[in-house]
Amino acid sequence: MSSSTPDQTSISFTEQDLTAFSEASGDRNPLHLSREYARGTPYGQPVVFGCLGAIACLSHIRPPVGWRVTSIEAEFLRPMFLGVNYRVETWAKESHWGARLFDGSMPTASVTVAVDRSLGNETPGIADCSVFERRDAAVLQQGDIIPGLTISGKYACNPAALAAVGARWGATDRLLMTILSWSSYLIGMELPGESALFSKLVLRFQGTARFPATVAYRASVASVDPRFGQIKLDVSLLDSASTVVSGHCWSYIRPMVPEAEEIDSAGVRPGSLAGRAAVLLGSSRGLGAALKGALELRGAEVYGMARSGTTGEVSRTEVGDAADPEALRRLRERVAREHGQLNFLICNACPPILPLRLEPNAAGRIGAYINEAVSLTLAPLAEFLEMLNHSDGCAVIISSEAVERPVREWPHYVAAKRAVETLGCVAALQYPRVRTLIVRPKKLLTTMTNTPMGRLGAASPGLLANRIAARLEDPLEPGKTEILS
Known part of the structure; x- marks a missing residue:
């Protein structure tokens, strides 16, 4: 199957886009929302939510109407920033459709969905109100995060705000937008939390299981790579006792800002620069x-x-x-x-x-x-x-x-x-x-x-x-x- 050509060849993000996605997803990680905080990072400016980039890609992914999405994979290869024109490339092969974002020739993000010919996905219910169990991102460092560490909770995105985000980017699949919003919340607010730099997700939909308006979730640390500070999470979304989505999320743990070190006084001539x-x-x-x-x-x-x-x-x-x-x-x-x-x-x-x-x-x-x-x-x-x-x-x-x-x-x-x-x-x-x-x-x-x-x-x-x-x-x-x- 040949690659398709997108209607819109480039996209760009604004500060208002970050605010809107934060309201929809509940992800309030300061790396994305606080200019003062971001100045103290290697990036020097707010970083675009990776999952917002993924949602922006969704309008360019057009599998046949009525086909069911069986999985979604997103990779966040480089940080994205406000005001940059990112080129969109789409492709389709057999039962997979995808879109990639590029800064010039440098890939920054990609989204791939797998589909089959069965009936389309059930649209998730709409919650009366959002359910975000955290308002501030958890503060964890690499030493706090060990294999076997498990968290659980409940989640419901802000339905009105999510609809506005979808309208902004022309994305219509509310299930995929909900999944991406939850993933961003999990990584940016819960585990690793404030120190997170989301790198990848691979999620599979479980047959005909119903996706509730308010979903329970569980995440467990499967592995930690101490060389690069990368963790892998086993994740699942549940309706009562039934799993509706399962898979993995990967994130880097941004190291703590280096503290000003004490200068070694050995061999120093005290007063050698006195009066200067x-x-x-x-x-x-x-x-x-x-x-x-x-x-x-x-x-x-x-x-x-x-x-x-x-x-x-x-x-x-x-x-x-x-x-x-x-x-x-x-x-x-x-x-x-x-x-x-x-x-x-x-x-x-x-x-x-x-x-x-x-x-x-x-x-x-x-x-x-x-x-x-x-x-x-x-x-x-x-x-x-x-x-x-x-x-x-x-x-x-x-x-x-x-x-x-x-x-x-x-x-x-x-x-x-x-x-x-x-x-x-x-x-x-x-x-x-x-x-x-x-x-x-x-x-x-x-x-x-x-x-x-x-x-x-x-x-x-x-x-x-x-x-x-x-x-x-x-x-x-x-x-x-x-x-x-």
Whole structure:
């Protein structure tokens, strides 16, 4: 049977779509709904519900009218984001119909339904009201989730909200939408809960069993892969004692955000940077937080700037955007007022890195990323170089080993880091009393790399922070650029 051509070749998600699906499904996981929460993840922005992407695919899957769906399989291959045009491809082969979403050439999600010629599926009953046993996602970590762990409960989606979601995407199979909504609720709210990143579901419908308006469910942890933090659940939906749907769900457990580590004081010369002042852009997490600790351990006064503050930070850290000229001007005036000079300007701020390819669908995002990433270094240099020049100071540019060993899906990141390195080199030429130190770290364990795969082989930011601070103890050559790998 030949592949079919969809009526709509691309789809895009809005913030309103996320809210509507959350109301329908009861999945209130903050990864999808809270911009503030998402900023503290490797994605830097809300992630589209995988099951919402699956529902959006359903209108493009058109098995013969009256045929019964016997199973549904959905895979969520990459996180999806708001405002991106995802291309839809459909296919049909024998008794299977499917749709795939692509970001350019990169597959992001797929849905496959199997059907047979028997009578169509029974439409589920409509509950008088939704049944969501949780309003806040369970907070579990990988150590809490072990094989044999079992949960159970009752569930009914919000019928009016689900109808609105179906109308938005042209999906008419209420049974499949209900199943996908429940799956999203189970993974995002119950198990693993807040730390979930849904990856796959395979569900089978059991013959002619009636699907009730309010369904009982059971989920049991079948296996845990500690290498990647992936769990497999055996799941079932029941009407009284009869199983109506059974199968498996897979999810990654997103690791906890790395805490700021205590800097190793062994070999540190206390007071070696006493009387020095540093401005540190991107100071709240990861390498920035470690640099702050390493400099202060040596006696330096560190004025930090970050987009989000951390509880307990001293008053010298300001919340602001490192590309905002007004915020930078206020910080410069404060440093001049309180300290009188600036010895180190450390440009560490950088947007989250998401995979992109050099394709038409991603060209705008690549350009926007380069512009934002370069601005986070350009604006501080423009604001502070004159002050730095007056005190024979050093500009520290945090780059990456990716400028020497480019990463296939990071064209935007590699281009941005090469650009900021160039700015640092030229800064030392235009301001002859300024020194430039370019740092090219290997992969570090920070918020940006804190994914099940990204953590593999990542080094401690504290070790690098100590190396940088130790290098700053002795002056670099004025008007020159040095590289620290």
